[in-house]
Amino acid sequence: MAITEAMLEDFTGHLRAVKGRSDHTVRAYLGDLRAFDAHLADHGVTALEEVTLRDLRDWLGVLAAGGAARTTIARRSATLRTFFRWALRTDLVRHDPSLRLAAPKKHRVLPAVLARGDASALLDVAAVASDDDEPVAVRDAAVLELLYATGIRVGELTGLDIDDVDLASNVVRVIGKGDKERTVPFGAPAAKAIERWLTGARPRLVGALSGPALFLGRRGRRLDPRQVRTIVHGLLGEVAGAPDMGPHGLRHSAATHLVEGGADLRMVQELLGHSSLATTQLYTHVSVERLKSSYAQAHPRA
Numbered sequence: 001m002a003i004t005e006a007m008l009e010d011f012t013g014h015l016r017a018v019k020g021r022s023d024h025t026v027r028a029y030l031g032d033l034r035a036f037d038a039h040l041a042d043h044g045v046t047a048l049e050e051v052t053l054r055d056l057r058d059w060l061g062v063l064a065a066g067g068a069a070r071t072t073i074a075r076r077s078a079t080l081r082t083f084f085r086w087a088l089r090t091d092l093v094r095h096d097p098s099l100r101l102a103a104p105k106k107h108r109v110l111p112a113v114l115a116r117g118d119a120s121a122l123l124d125v126a127a128v129a130s131d132d133d134e135p136v137a138v139r140d141a142a143v144l145e146l147l148y149a150t151g152i153r154v155g156e157l158t159g160l161d162i163d164d165v166d167l168a169s170n171v172v173r174v175i176g177k178g179d180k181e182r183t184v185p186f187g188a189p190a191a192k193a194i195e196r197w198l199t200g201a202r203p204r205l206v207g208a209l210s211g212p213a214l215f216l217g218r219r220g221r222r223l224d225p226r227q228v229r230t231i232v233h234g235l236l237g238e239v240a241g242a243p244d245m246g247p248h249g250l251r252h253s254a255a256t257h258l259v260e261g262g263a264d265l266r267m268v269q270e271l272l273g274h275s276s277l278a279t280t281q282l283y284t285h286v287s288v289e290r291l292k293s294s295y296a297q298a299h300p301r302a
Contacts, residue, residue, distance in 0.1 A: 002048045003037040003083075007092065014086055020178040022155075032079040048087060053097045056080055077101055114253040118242040119148060123189070125238045130196075138193075138201035139215060140231050143223075145193040146172070147232075147247055149186035151254035151272050154225045154247035161212040162198065167191055176273035184271055 008030055015021040015029060039059045045051060060073055084098040114122065126144045130137040147157060156174045164173040171185050197215075207220025215223040229246045236242050243249070251272070258268050269277050 001037060002040045002045050002051060003033050007048070007087075008033060010090070011083060011086055019082075022177070028075070029079050029082070032076045033083060036076075036080065049093050051084075051093075051097050053100055056098055056101050112243050112245055112249055112252070113256045114242060114245070114249065116257060118239055119250075119253055119257070121239045122236055122242065123148065126235050127193075129235070133200065135201040135204045136218060138197050139205075139223075140235065142190075142193040142197040143215060143228060143231060144235065144250070145190040146186060147228075147250045148254050149190035150174075150184045151251045151258075152184060153251060153273075154228050156273075157247070158215065158223050158225050158228060160214040162214050163212065165194060165214060167195055174273065177275075180273065182270065182273050 011033075012026055012030065015026050021029070036059055039062065040046075040051065040055060043055070043058070045055060060077060063073055063076065081098040081101060084093065084096045087093045088096045123141075123144055126137075126141040130141040143157065146152070147154075150172060152172070152174050153176070156176055159175060160172065166172070170187065170191050171183050174182050174184055176182060202216060205216045205218065205220050207216075210216055210220045211222065213222035217223050217227055225247070232247050232250065233244060236244060245252075255268055255272055258271070259265070265277060265281060
């Protein structure tokens, strides 16, 4: 075993304490490294110091030959580079074999987004479903309104506490990737839906394990991302012709509609919590593609 469990434990501490990586990301790193270590063992490499650039390339080549997606190979390349940089700094190796490891370029895939009409229809479906004041339906309407109004990630939404929402100012305090905090505004429809949830519906679901969580499940526990995905998929299924998507699709839709409406890219970057403007610029391409598609359908000489 070239990569020992003790190394992985120390590396985990580095990822969490220094890099601020989420539990999900840490699990992905560890899974990649264990898979790489198994590859090394199959090829007789038993010490970390023995690992060469060729070993790294061989493993990625095996993955590619096995049909792994470019994004998967790119992520695993990043794992190797992060790990060996850390190993060099902690004197586990005398040289970093990943210095000249090139990652495959990712294909920029344009995300699926809802048309404005479909987004409105989705929110209308949720509102109508909540007309009888059933607590879960009222919650679902508030969840969808807040997701679309703010473009926050599903994990950010489920991590919200009641005190994170300021209904007097219509803003929500969000803890994003790397524990970075940002403040995101929302409009009157979302504010109305949240207030209705807090005053009339949430109290009927509160239990011993509710704590300060903003959104609760049927049993009074904090709502989790899986439940939110079920909510979005289920209600979107009631909108004729709308593409099936999860909460991240609502994030893409919100961002795209902001850009189409003339919002400044830097502002959208801040709202979404993107560390790089290049990520936000993808929504410009989405808008252009939608414009070209509409042109092709409508113009007689397209």
